[in-house]
Amino acid sequence: MTGLLPEGFHDRLPPAADSAARLETRALGVARLFGYEQVDPPLAEFADALGSRLKAGRMHDAVRFIDPVSQRTLAIRPDLTAQIGRIAATRMGHHPRPVRLSYAGQVLKLTGSALHPERSMRQIGCELIGLDTVAAATEIVRVAIEALQAAGVTGLSIDFTLPDLVETLAGDSLAPDTLAALRDRLDAKDAGGVAAIDSHYLPLIEAAGPFDAAMARLRAFDAGKALASRLDGLAEIAASIDGQAALTLDPTERHGFEYQSWLGFSIFAQGVRSEIGRGGTYAVLHEAGQEERAVGFSLFADPILDAGLGATERTRLFLPFGTPAETGAALRAQGWVTVAALEGDDTPQAQLCSHVLREGVPTAL
């Protein structure tokens, strides 16, 4: 009978829950205008099927239970994108490409991390399946920015990365083990460690920071033009953003982008400590084992709301006891939120009202 919740779980109360719903409706409204239609997969599905589409290790995050109906193990989704991939590859497998899908839903994690203790969260996102070209990535980044702007988030910045940069540069010149070690050390910005493998790659550590300067350093480094198409693509995406977000580039950032192909990005906002979204190019697995190119993003509503962004003022009009029903209806039709006194002793203060109806006129308190 206590009100305590387990660690990593919390209630969202008024007015924060209203802000959350508004944020989601606005973000998905922008996606809709770009042709992204919603899909809504169920909270749980067969654990083995879900696991085959989750990133390695993510299945440990999933709450699993035995289904009394099928006697098989089901898992609650710890992430929604795996389910979107499943839908695109199976039930919408014969839909012409590209397919544009959006989604918003609850995800549940068995454990949180020290940095992110939350275990019950909402994930909102868009996936464009069938293309991972510059044009496709440009559209996805544009939708992400406009979705956040519509939700009232300002001071956006986007940090780009090139997840397959090291593989592309190294080609066959490094053994797989050495390549993996090099990637880890570059990701950790471990200059000594990188130099111990091949000091040729040292300048990549320096090529991180504000977008234009980082790009110039990367271009200078890329004498062999192995990166030229990637850098040209990145430049085109950056140009399309046109000042709507501050841009940075961290070309060797790999953490969290292990499954992304040529492009990855993280989204931040002024006043929010943690990442509020991320995205990039990736592959959707089909039944016969083929892979299909795709690009998408996910937004994390919780850090945005926890930072107080997207909040609006409460305007509530108190209708004194006995106000006729038609009067309330007429005021709601004008857009007023009406709170009717249901007893003679109710007050606008108790009902957190900003206005009261006095002689038929909404009057500010």
Place this chain on the structure above:
Amino acid sequence: MTGLLPEGFHDRLPPAADSAARLETRALGVARLFGYEQVDPPLAEFADALGSRLKAGRMHDAVRFIDPVSQRTLAIRPDLTAQIGRIAATRMGHHPRPVRLSYAGQVLKLTGSALHPERSMRQIGCELIGLDTVAAATEIVRVAIEALQAAGVTGLSIDFTLPDLVETLAGDSLAPDTLAALRDRLDAKDAGGVAAIDSHYLPLIEAAGPFDAAMARLRAFDAGKALASRLDGLAEIAASIDGQAALTLDPTERHGFEYQSWLGFSIFAQGVRSEIGRGGTYAVLHEAGQEERAVGFSLFADPILDAGLGATERTRLFLPFGTPAETGAALRAQGWVTVAALEGDDTPQAQLCSHVLREGVPTAL
């Protein structure tokens, strides 16, 4: 790697998932205008705490798992109202009454029934906590009707019941066992069984049907006026509905209303086979054991959507490859859903578009 889902789970695809989101936004939008603010409890909480607020037996419906953090059992909610009650009684316990709360979220059931095999559903609703008067119930019924109307649901009918009718009539005249048996037989419309206990209650079986006729029969039956205040209240609620829904009365219907006090109602819509909502008066449990009066309703979006209600036409404007970004932005600002070709060979047909941009003008296909 298969696309199969467990029994009772399904994906909602385009355009049905968009309809679902729109239904929810519109229903909650109406609730908001009546002063109901959203709360958003987490998907899971401590099983014992949740169980203490669920109706008896409902805990068997809940997926449970051991929390590796607390080493305690957590449960995924099979119903949202228990959590709303918890919030009202604990975190919002000191908020002045009445408290008006709305909610929308996923619920998960371990097993379905033959009649309702679905196990992953959305529940939308409103609760008014602190009052269960006629004025409070009138408001709740009004919000439910307007929420469904805003969501595009037509041909509404409401079936009222008086859950504590038999107890009220019998007073102390029947032993608890006999009372329970009488209730069951009345609920089952078992005339022989009722007569075997006390033929005095037989007319109650006949007092079910269209509202006015059923009320007249109940009034005639209630010579001792034990039901007078209930019937007067019900008449007042019915009058407030003012033709917005067809009304019926089934005064001895108990199934599913075991925890309701003086009033219960089920909502139906033309063209939808199963119930689309239900509500009534009930008690919220507080920590010290006191009970607080409340009234509320829940809507079930799935049967409404499965019946095809709330669907709208898809208007999608194809932007040929190379259409400038500003042109797309201007069209979206006018409200068009734009689908940009990202390759030269994309077509409006492949992208399920109703319109195509020809020489700058949206043209119907």
